[in-house]
Amino acid sequence: MVINGKKIKIVVITVLLLSILAILISCFIKNVRQVYAEASHSQVESYIFDSINKTTDKIVVSNKNKTLVSLTKDEKGLVSSISINVEQVNILSNEVAVKCQEDLKTSKQSLILHLGAFTGSRLFANRGRTVYVPMDVNYTVKSDFRPFAEKVGINVVRYALYLEITTIADIVLPINEENAEFVTYILVNEMVFSTEVPDTFISSEDGLDYLDLIPN
Numbered sequence: 001m002v003i004n005g006k007k008i009k010i011v012v013i014t015v016l017l018l019s020i021l022a023i024l025i026s027c028f029i030k031n032v033r034q035v036y037a038e039a040s041h042s043q044v045e046s047y048i049f050d051s052i053n054k055t056t057d058k059i060v061v062s063n064k065n066k067t068l069v070s071l072t073k074d075e076k077g078l079v080s081s082i083s084i085n086v087e088q089v090n091i092l093s094n095e096v097a098v099k100c101q102e103d104l105k106t107s108k109q110s111l112i113l114h115l116g117a118f119t120g121s122r123l124f125a126n127r128g129r130t131v132y133v134p135m136d137v138n139y140t141v142k143s144d145f146r147p148f149a150e151k152v153g154i155n156v157v158r159y160a161l162y163l164e165i166t167t168i169a170d171i172v173l174p175i176n177e178e179n180a181e182f183v184t185y186i187l188v189n190e191m192v193f194s195t196e197v198p199d200t201f202i203s204s205e206d207g208l209d210y211l212d213l214i215p216n
Contacts, residue, residue, distance in 0.1 A: 028118075029175060035117050036133070036176045043111060044137055048104065048167050048182050055099045056163065056186045059092065068092070068189045069161055079195040082149075082159060089145045092188065093163055097143035100165065104139040111135045111173065138170040146185070155196055161189035 068089055074080040115128030143165045152158045163186040170179050 032118060033176045036173045037178065039113055039117065040111055040135060040171050040173060041180055044169050044171060044180065045182055047109065049184060051103045052100055052165055052184050055103055056096055059096055059099060060188050069191065071193065079193045084147060084161065093143040093145050096163055096165065097141045101139060101141040104141065109135050109137060133173060136172040140168040142166045152192065155194055156192060157195055158192045160187060162186060163188055
């Protein structure tokens, strides 16, 4: 009976230790995945924005002499209507999407972390030996244009045309894979002019709240 009792204790202790080990491994994997997600999002977002800025600067400058927005004035000299050169803007939008996609496809990235990051503590996040984690990212870039108007003074309106660039990144890391979406707005045309602002109009503190409500 004593021998059987010792065996039972050994089995119980072994099961307990294995359970604790399984919990620790599970917590470690969960922490690693969270570290991977946060670090990869930050790095991919930074790379996307740098690529978009570099690409759009060249394209927007090359199209600066092309008329994207036209104004019609009334007999008083005030702006009565605004029209967008949809064909030209679509060409610009498509060119930006294609060039950004090509630039991002050529990227070879790895996730650079410090061993301290795997502790889950921000205090030790930048401490310890540098670790290079292999990372594969597939990008899909879409671009569209968004007009925006706001009242900036008495019968004075600011009208702006933005490119809305949406990048979907499929991020693949060891023991972690996910999709992330990043949206960037690039100003391609801006003008301020006098007109008769109606008594009732939509206004927003956040400049992009009502983009879809502005007539094209």
